[in-house]
Amino acid sequence: MNIEIQLNEKQLKAYELLTDYTNGITEVLYGGGARGGKSWLGCLWQILRRISLPGSVGFIARREFSRLTDTTMVTFFEVLGDLGLTGYGYYRTAPSQGEPGNSYFFPNGSMIYFRYIDWDPQDPNYDRFGSYSLTDMFLDEAQEIDEKPVSVLRGRFSLLRGKNADGTEWVTIPKAMYSCNPKRNWIYNDFVKPAREGLLAKFRAFIKALPKDNPYLEPAYLENLMRADKVTVQRLVYGNFEYEDDPAVLFDFDALRDLFYNEHIEEVGGKSCSADLAMKGHDHFVIGSWTGNVCKIVLDKDYSTGREIERDLKNVMLREAIPRSLTIVDADGMGAYLESYLEGIKEFHGGNPPLDKRYQNLRAECYFKLAELVNGRRLRVICNEAQRERIIDELGALKQAHIDNDVGKLDVIKKDEWKKLLGGKSPDYADMLMMAMYFRRTKVTAGAQVSVQVRRTE
Ligand SMILES: Nc1ncnc2c1ncn2[C@@H]1O[C@H](COP(=O)(O)OP(=O)(O)O)[C@@H](O)[C@H]1O
Ligand SMILES: [Mg+2]
Structure with missing residues (x-):
């Protein structure tokens, strides 16, 4: 199968980090602004990983289920279309392991779980993720997601080798991609701030991607975004993590x-x-x-x-x-x-x-x-x-x-x-x-x- 794709510069940088199995990088944070091609890149990476690693299992999640189906999954099918792969695998809407969820199955035995990751009082320790066996994951808008389920999921990367069609073995290392808009929580503490200070852990990478990095963006979108309030412009156009749009913040x-x-x-x-x-x-x-x-x-x-x-x-x-x-x-x-x-x-x-x-x-x-x-x-x-x-x-x-x-x-x-x-x-x-x-x-x-x-x- 020969597929040609075009990535913008930031996407390419992230893609290289995510597909290099020798660099020791297991977590990539990508984003920081609106429409930098975050969801598109995450879905692309997941699809290509599934195709190149037969029998592997991916995980695509957002905090809320409706947001997952209304946005990230729409992009997933858009990317399949852009790759000329519409109808390549099949998609099933079925609750799995007691939770609402959808899955996509590839002809080579690979699959992707689509899951929401919201806190559930019935499951305070996120035990619902405790039995997955994953190869990698893409968490879209990770700034919305709490730290705890992310670490539970990181502990589920166990499916790291498998068989190619020609009988040879593939071996990979765990990889997680998180897309984000600015927020001061774990993504800021673990990635953004240490990256700025040159103290980022060796297994992590942060690639700041802003609207201006996405050549596919409608100019009208950016023009309109520029007219928003000061905090929104600082966050979503310039990717400034120190600006909070949280009305509860006390200090300007x-x-x-x-x-x-x-x-x-x-x-x-x-x-x-x-x-x-x-x-x-x-x-x-x-x-x-x-x-x-x-x-x-x-x-x-x-x-x-x-x-x-x-x-x-x-x-x-x-x-x-x-x-x-x-x-x-x-x-x-x-x-x-x-x-x-x-x-x-x-x-x-x-x-x-x-x-x-x-x-x-x-x-x-x-x-x-x-x-x-x-x-x-x-x-x-x-x-x-x-x-x-x-x-x-x-x-x-x-x-x-x-x-x-x-x-x-x-x-x-x-x-x-x-x-x-x-x-x-x-x-x-x-x-x-x-x-x-x-x-x-x-x-x-x-x-x-x-x-x-x-x-x-x-
Ligand atoms: N490499 C690409 N090739 C083609 N279209 C792209 C690419 N990257 C992004 N796009 C398009 O740009 C738009 C914004 O990308 P998206 O991933 O939804 O942004 P974000 O998730 O950062 O808000 C989408 O409509 C998508 O189709
Ligand atoms: Mg998105």
Whole structure:
């Protein structure tokens, strides 16, 4: 069989990575913008793999079943048509292993499962994928999919050798292709960010593909997309992962970048200090020395003993002339211990009641205050580049909790959930900045008192 296909430059690059069995690359993330030819490439790769590896099993999935059938599978049949292979194999709509699903069977014994990958309360551990024996998979719009089922599925790559028609054996290595649009979750933590920093794992690759990379795109589509709101244009046209269109995100990305350049904010005003402590070694010990609304990170260590923390903090307070009553440290670390040595400093208890009753607790109140000051370009942080990256990362990932609920109190997501968005790291710099808001909260007054007299009309 002789098939000729044309791929755009980015598609070709990804295709080569996906078909080279000696490069050690098992996961390829492709995309980052709309209409870069993601679904088309994924389907093409799956079809050609099935044809060239007789008896192999592929897996094509999207989060939702209806999206899978309405979009990805439509592209699958389009690609079969483009290859002149319409009617080549056969397609069966049948529930399999207790789930709705469709499969495509090739004449050489290969097959492809089409599955949805949404979370199902009946199957919290994704056991429904536990018995597949796969050769490879293509997850379309992988940013919608949770990390857990992806790792369950990666554990199912067991069908890695088989027989060719001439009796020889084929052997391959596991390969997964994920297509994506920008989102800050595992695709960002595992691929996009490490790739930018040159720290990408050897078995992974990220190929950024944008609308401009797809010569088959209708110009009218791009013109129309350019007229969308700023966040959409940044994400889908330019593939900017740092722009979130999630209304729950608290910090504006441009404001976060400005935070380090707001030179109109002068170093004048009262002195204060906030510190995130770390004794166990897995967090950072960070001290911010504040003059008015300018924060200088004056200390940043991976690990410290209680004695060191006490000495470092004392030194900073002395050197920068910061009063004890305007020094705040987190109580969960070792605030209580410190307080007995540095009497008069404040301990931060995030669960304490807020000044303003609209907030769930003190922590929420302080994070909202921080967002207000950052988004309003009313703070400046002086620090090194690595710290700046962390601060943008941490604050950029913070979200408001229960945003759909308009009767509850204002709150931010739980620390565990936030850590997950940060690839397991703890938001120490953010906590340091947030605690300083303790001194910047505003008292709410009850407003003017009005007395009303109600009398019955005679
Ligand atoms: N290599 C290709 N050859 C022919 N058509 C292509 C190719 N790549 C993409 N296309 C076309 O470009 C359009 C957008 O591609 P698609 O894969 O759906 O984009 P995405 O999934 O990135 O949004 C589709 O209509 C598809 O037919
Ligand atoms: Mg697509």
